[in-house]
Amino acid sequence: MTDASANVAIVTGAAGGMGAAIAKAFADLGQPLILCDIHAGPLEAIASALSGQVPVAVVTGDVTDPEYPTLIIAALGARKIGALAHAAGVSPAMADGKRVFAINFTATKTLVEALLPHMAIGGAAILISSNSGQIIARPFFDRALKKVLRGDSSLLLKLMLRNSRAAYPMSKRAVQLYAPAMSPAFGKMGARIVSLSPGIIDTKMGRLEQSVGPEMDKMIAVTPLARMGEPHEIASVVTFLASSAASYITGTDILVDGGTVAGIAAVGGVLKL
Numbered sequence: 001m002t003d004a005s006a007n008v009a010i011v012t013g014a015a016g017g018m019g020a021a022i023a024k025a026f027a028d029l030g031q032p033l034i035l036c037d038i039h040a041g042p043l044e045a046i047a048s049a050l051s052g053q054v055p056v057a058v059v060t061g062d063v064t065d066p067e068y069p070t071l072i073i074a075a076l077g078a079r080k081i082g083a084l085a086h087a088a089g090v091s092p093a094m095a096d097g098k099r100v101f102a103i104n105f106t107a108t109k110t111l112v113e114a115l116l117p118h119m120a121i122g123g124a125a126i127l128i129s130s131n132s133g134q135i136i137a138r139p140f141f142d143r144a145l146k147k148v149l150r151g152d153s154s155l156l157l158k159l160m161l162r163n164s165r166a167a168y169p170m171s172k173r174a175v176q177l178y179a180p181a182m183s184p185a186f187g188k189m190g191a192r193i194v195s196l197s198p199g200i201i202d203t204k205m206g207r208l209e210q211s212v213g214p215e216m217d218k219m220i221a222v223t224p225l226a227r228m229g230e231p232h233e234i235a236s237v238v239t240f241l242a243s244s245a246a247s248y249i250t251g252t253d254i255l256v257d258g259g260t261v262a263g264i265a266a267v268g269g270v271l272k273l
Contacts, residue, residue, distance in 0.1 A: 007082030017203025097167030183251030199257025224259030
């Protein structure tokens with residue numbers, strides 16, 4: 001993260017549990033904010049709570065709207081982006097498979113590429129993914145997703161999008177593959193890009209998924225730290241990754257899941273849960 005007095009931290013999904021925690025963490029560091037979300041009321045409430053600490057602008061809209069990046073750029077004005085924390089996303093219980101992929105990956109790609117020219121030297125984009133992408137990280141799936149990253153179609157992906165519970169990890173794995181693919185372009189701007197993959201976090205979204213079926217409880221049971229994560233535990237990693245302390249980290253995925261992926265591997269994989 002560069003000079004906090006000059007550059008802006010953009011937080012998408014800022015009205016959600018993780019997004020709000022990330023926004024507060026940047027505000028505590030004195031970083032001017034642009035907060036974005038589809039839910040105007042909660043977004044305004046968070047902006048109001050933080051406006052006493054730092055300058056705050058809000059952008060309300062659907063991340064899949066083609067005009068969404070334009071709205072953020074307009075709020076940015078002549079300033080540069082010190083940090084982009086892209087936390088906007090939906091879980092399998094919140095939308096159908098096509099919508100899940102459109103929000104979690106396609107809109108991410110569109111937003112990142114629109115904002116790249118506005119990144120500050122030393123700035124960083126942190127894309128919130130999910131440990132579910134790490135869980136399905138296999139050559140078979142990665143080949144299909146890399147085709148999509150190149151702009152080609154994939155029959156496998158089309159089949160996976162028929163089910164939101166299959167579409168979700170595919171969308172998050174796509175984000176994990178996208179960060180290294182974009183790191184050369186960011187490097188040319190003197191900036192960095194990473195994905196950050198939380199495990200099961202104690203937010204409204206996390207609790208919704210926990211209520212839908214037994215899978216979440218089974219995953220928590222094999223997690224070495226034996227609990228859900230807290231939003232502030234993700235926010236602290238985001239601000240680290242945006243800081244000069246992480247100045248040599250780019251083009252990779254940072255797993256912050258209390259050891260869930262390791263615990264699943266230790267019991268023999270997802271099918272053994």
